Amino acid sequence: MSEQAVRSGTPSICLSSMGEQESNGARLEALGLAKHFKIGDVLNDSAGLVSTFKNFFKDEEPFYNSDALQSAKEKVLRESIEALPALCERLRNLAQ
Numbered sequence: 001m002s003e004q005a006v007r008s009g010t011p012s013i014c015l016s017s018m019g020e021q022e023s024n025g026a027r028l029e030a031l032g033l034a035k036h037f038k039i040g041d042v043l044n045d046s047a048g049l050v051s052t053f054k055n056f057f058k059d060e061e062p063f064y065n066s067d068a069l070q071s072a073k074e075k076v077l078r079e080s081i082e083a084l085p086a087l088c089e090r091l092r093n094l095a096q
Helices: 002-008 019-030 039-044 047-057 066-095
Strands: 012-016 034-038
Touching (some): 002 066, 012 019, 012 039, 012 047, 019 034, 034 039, 034 047, 039 047
Parallel strands (some): 012 034
């Protein structure tokens, strides 16, 4: 989920129910790329989630940092482009 969110270049609202999802969502929020909510918290009190959606669609109080989002997107795309040649080189070395 986190790589897909960054690769898309759009801010995300994450709703997690499992440990790994929670870690990914929290990391994206810490980087300024998303707003993260735990499903248990939303079930107890949905006001934060509702206000985030309202503000998002009103273009008020962005919960994301657009510069950080663009930088992260560029980094993920660069790493993706560089990954295949590096993998091929390692496989060639192993084959020898």
